Amino acid sequence: MTILNARNLSLEEVQRLFGFQEQYSESFSNYLSLEPLLEVEQQELLQIRNDLWKKESTVSYAASIPLVVEVVSTNWDDDYYTKQGKYEGIGIPEYWVVDYLGLGAKKFTDNPKQPTMSIYQLIDGEYQVTQFRGTDCIVSPTFPELNLTAEQIFQAGGFPSS
Numbered sequence: 001m002t003i004l005n006a007r008n009l010s011l012e013e014v015q016r017l018f019g020f021q022e023q024y025s026e027s028f029s030n031y032l033s034l035e036p037l038l039e040v041e042q043q044e045l046l047q048i049r050n051d052l053w054k055k056e057s058t059v060s061y062a063a064s065i066p067l068v069v070e071v072v073s074t075n076w077d078d079d080y081y082t083k084q085g086k087y088e089g090i091g092i093p094e095y096w097v098v099d100y101l102g103l104g105a106k107k108f109t110d111n112p113k114q115p116t117m118s119i120y121q122l123i124d125g126e127y128q129v130t131q132f133r134g135t136d137c138i139v140s141p142t143f144p145e146l147n148l149t150a151e152q153i154f155q156a157g158g159f160p161s162s
Helices: 011-018 039-054 076-089 152-156
Strands: 067-071 093-097 117-125 126-132
Touching: 067 076, 076 093, 076 117, 076 126, 117 152
Parallel strands: 067 093
Antiparallel strands: 093 117, 117 126
16 A cells, blocks of 8 residues: 655646546545545545645636636635635636625625625736626626526525525
């Protein structure tokens, strides 16, 4: 059995060693063509993944990712401030913040607060935001043929309508 020190491995080395890419799952067994993993092996892989997640971004080529969608939860400031700044900085062309409960600050969700979709488009290296609520038709550079309202998107996701 080979023992790896995850703190010294890069993401590329793990992908090369195991022949897989991170799929945001608690289980790696579906992505490996090996015998079924023992629980201890599963835990070792999870530890490697967690160590690498802290060490470096999983996004290598931002231009290959046309859109990132974040669904807001109680840590809404991460989606509106932290992630928005990171995605803008690495050049993600479009970023959606789906705030189906209107949890964000009033400047993001209106006054009074209401469910809001914020679509950030990268223009000259900076995000320009357009907000959509209720029956506003969503306008997305990535999906120009999209013919849905913010309310329809919230309802399709099983979220309460405004």
